[in-house]
């Protein structure tokens with residue numbers, strides 16, 4: 001039987017071991033000449049990857065308002081100056097996702113004057129710099145609200161729209177594989193609460209290895225159903241050591257989906273497996289394991305969805321409906 005080893009390193013962080021610089025990427029203030037003439041670009045890798053935006057979006061969302069989808073060198077002027085700053089920040093975000101704590105927050109994106117569609121487009125454009133976007137399937141897709149924009153969300157029954165806390169989890173998607181990258185651009189924060197919560201899957205793994213019987217942790221290396229049904233089989237272990245990345249760990253956790261998936265498959269979870277899930281949840285409940293980030297307007301949280309679990313605290317919305325908590329969500333691989 002293979003020995004279980006700790007992950008350690010930068011991926012296995014807790015609240016105390018992280019410094020803000022490990023995850024926060026501040027954009028420079030918009031320059032006074034932001035409305036000046038187009039600037040020359042240096043053909044950086046970040047801009048080369050903007051091709052991914054156009055390819056993955058083909059056949060999807062129309063180009064509302066006649067805006068260009070091409071954000072290459074010739075498109076850089078006016079408020080697109082902050083697109084340049086974002087493009088320059090992309091490499092730092094990518095490095096934090098792949099080699100650092102597995103998440104990053106880009107702070108200081110100018111959203112003044114942008115409507116919801118602009119915010120969605122901006123978020124998807126930046127997601128395209130980090131990977132290949134998951135398909136886009138509706139004019140209001142990508143907006144995550146709590147009912148504030150009821151007219152837009154009513155057509156999307158799957159959209160989250162309550163104000164309760166969400167425990168740390170991995171995002172699942174209509175495709176079989178969970179997306180590698182989750183992005184949440186904060187358009188409006190809540191009046192109070194609604195902080196993003198982040199937990200290192202590697203740190204949970206290593207705590208269980210250090211504090212619990214090995215047999216319990218081994219349970220979580222066994223696959224379970226995260227979803228079941230026509231075209232929706234999702235059968236994964238909670239922890240997996242990818243063979244092509246020595247030392248790395250993937251975590252896929254969503255207790256609600258596991259319990260429902262097993263039930264729908266007609267396979268009750270064993271007592272040993274339930275004990276392992278309880279132990280996992282007990283670690284998640286330790287506030288020392290959880291980083292809480294109150295996202296500000298213009299903050300863009302990017303998370304490696306196979307390494308870091310995300311959730312949010314309960315929140316209260318302000319009175320004005322158009323100021324209710326609102327995020328743009330993107331998924332990319």
Ligand SMILES: [Fe+2]
Nearest residue numbers: 169170171310
């Ligand atoms: Fe989520």
